[in-house]
Amino acid sequence: MTLQFELLQGEAQSARLGRLHTPHGSVQTPAFMPVATRGMMRGIFPQQLRPMGVEMALCNSFHLYARPGVEVVQKLGGVHGMLAWDGPILTDSGGFQVFSLGALNQVHKDGVEVEHPIYGGKINWTPKLAFETQAGLAPDVAMLLDICPDKPLDQKICADAVQRTVEWARIQRDLHDQRGGASSGQAQFAIVQGGVFGDLREQCAKQLVEMEFDGYAIGGVSVGEGHEAMMKGVEHSCPYLPLQQARYLMGVGTPQDLVEGVARGIDMFDCVFPARAGRFGTALTDQGRLHLLNAKFKDDARPIDPECDCEGCLSKVPRGALRAGFKSKELLPPILVSLHNLHYIQKLMQRMRTAIADGSFAQLRMNILRSYLPARLAELERNA
Ligand SMILES: [Zn+2]
Incomplete structure (x- = not known):
């Protein structure tokens, strides 16, 4: 089965109700995905998730690539086996983590050089490697590798990030098609960048939408720009995203950001904040x-x-x-x-x-x- 989003109520930029259908079951939206960065929730038993209302979880492909490695995760039954969770799972591409490790100046045309978080030495984290890692981990939804600048108020940095994000999106879209697209059983979500700049958000969203992804995320928010700037990023992105597809605001999870995101038409969220707090x-x-x-x-x-x-x-x-x-x-x-x-x-x-x-x-x-x-x-x- 392929992924489908069913919009039950709402419009482009107002609170909406929906249902995301995945190979591992359906998720009522707006939804919040708790984060098992390294394939495990901290201190929470897998069987405690459903009773509290969790329907979809998130983990991070870059961290799982680093340890225990894709082959080991496959032997454990993919990310579903690793998390001991039979519901839908989304994996992040590692873009945010790579850049939060201070790698923005290590970006090159084909990827980003980043230090191995466990063993030291360099990993060349490329769109192809992020794609293949996620194909191996077998989540329901794989995120594209994008460029997530930590300075959403700097126009030049954001413009460069948009250009590279779109180039890398094309590479990963082609790899997805070569693997059978939707018939691979894995959906692919693209990430809109552009910081607080309306024209950059619009340009990025339009170019990604042309490539026809299964869903769209709004990235490059919640990197210290403050609530208002974050919501500007949302308002500048949502109008250009298809009404009938899921919109996911990445890394957002305080009560105020959740209600304000939902009020602007967001369907999905994830964040380490509630557990970390x-x-x-x-x-x-x-x-x-x-x-x-x-x-x-x-x-x-x-x-x-x-x-x-x-x-x-x-x-x-x-x-x-x-x-x-x-x-x-x-x-x-x-x-x-x-x-x-x-x-x-x-x-x-x-x-x-x-x-x-x-x-x-x-x-x-x-x-x-x-x-x-x-x-x-x-x-x-x-x-x-
Ligand atoms: Zn309580």
């Missing part, structure tokens, strides 16, 4: 972020979030005990708070889907912004 003692709730290491939680006997029915909160471990545990580097607090955060984000996606269906999305968006981004709420209220 949990590991460092920050819990996400409808009242905003709770920094559990704060002294005010020292003798707080309540669970992480008394409103929540996740395993972390149902365990009834008190906030004060978690605080003490974090301080003494116990294993359990980071696990319980990560679990809570992933559960919170999945429930938020579910609440957004319900709200889009029953017409109350605007209200839910306001409620989340009130706790997470009051400045944006004030702006919306001024314009209302």
